Amino acid sequence: MVSGMSASAEASSTPPPTDRRSRRRLETIEEILDIAQDIMTEDGVNALTLSEVARRLGVQPPSLYKYFDSLLAVYDALFERGQRIHYEALQRAAQGAAPGLPALHAMLDASGRWCLANSPIAQLLFSRPVPGFEPTEASLEPSVAMVQLQRDALADAVEHGQLGPGAASDEAVWFLSIFIIGSLSQAIANEPDLPWGTGRFTPLLPRLVDLLVALYPPAG
Amino acid sequence: MVSGMSASAEASSTPPPTDRRSRRRLETIEEILDIAQDIMTEDGVNALTLSEVARRLGVQPPSLYKYFDSLLAVYDALFERGQRIHYEALQRAAQGAAPGLPALHAMLDASGRWCLANSPIAQLLFSRPVPGFEPTEASLEPSVAMVQLQRDALADAVEHGQLGPGAASDEAVWFLSIFIIGSLSQAIANEPDLPWGTGRFTPLLPRLVDLLVALYPPAG
């Protein structure tokens, strides 16, 4: 029944085609996803329905099935797109900072900002709020890359003597993820409308770097 | 429309009545909540419907309205009950251990075990997965008490010289909550079927105590 995501797979794995019809098609797909995200932002992750998307797109519900096989396929496409954009944000942040702790700090900052600005997508990525929805393997791919990104930053920090050798470990990566998810969960659940850097939780996220230093003290 | 939770309020604020009819009524309410929790455990927090509850209870859907005003009222009762039971578990854990860090450790352990064993309820408590559901003020009450419990344990630890004075602060409480929620979110989302203490995330929760020590080093 969950037939996958032919449409969104097209959107992600195929390079942008020059063909005008295909381009128009991809635009529509993006528009559908944008509307879906709007709905989730307004009324919650589980409030997404194809009927409402059709309503806002100014189209009849059956038309949407030309772009997505099912409602779950839309969720999957949202998951995939979110995962990808989030990853790219992290990557940009890491590249724009010095290797090691500064890169790590920049990544935390970028991650926090993005997730808070796209909280329903973040919920989709980091918890399982939709009955029956499980991301496909393809959608999970960037997640693996993201872990690698963090692992690299940790290894860099160790190499630069900013963290002790224990930080180049799976454990440290899990610590990182726990802290990111925890502060974001708290912020989204309890202070959804506060901007990044304010409130009780998001200001603590950058301090995770201090925490890592405390946990894995550098040799010197 | 969301008229509150007359039924569940009865269940929590009234001391157990000796009257047989009332007792039977409370039993039914508890049974409804148990069934609701089962459904959420099997199919997700958002899979809860009154029809399914009625089906399993062997009763027609309208009958349920004698006990709860609406579906959201059931969610609220689940929230309230979960909050209360979780709190009592923490309290017991704290009382069964030496004051300060041991109590803190015991609380983390108890919290983790309970949340993992009641993950849909935990999701209800710590995120907002149900469109339209906001816990009533009364339901949030134990949450305040829980924060106080943690604050007390931190203060004890400071008093016993196990943590530096900075640990007797709101910040430390938020750190605690972030770490608890984070590790549980990760465990529930990624390793829902692994028992407590196994997997990548739950073994890290007890180490939060070390983290606190690193963050707020005692004077000596």
Added chain:
DNA sequence: GTCTATATTATGATAGAC
């Protein structure tokens, strides 16, 4: 406090004309 009957509304999805 339980039931039947029903109102109301909504959903996901398919068939087939254009």
Added chain:
DNA sequence: GTCTATCATAATATAGAC
């Protein structure tokens, strides 16, 4: 690729008999 028409299903909730 859009539409109309429709299927099939399900939900919350209320009215009123017993």
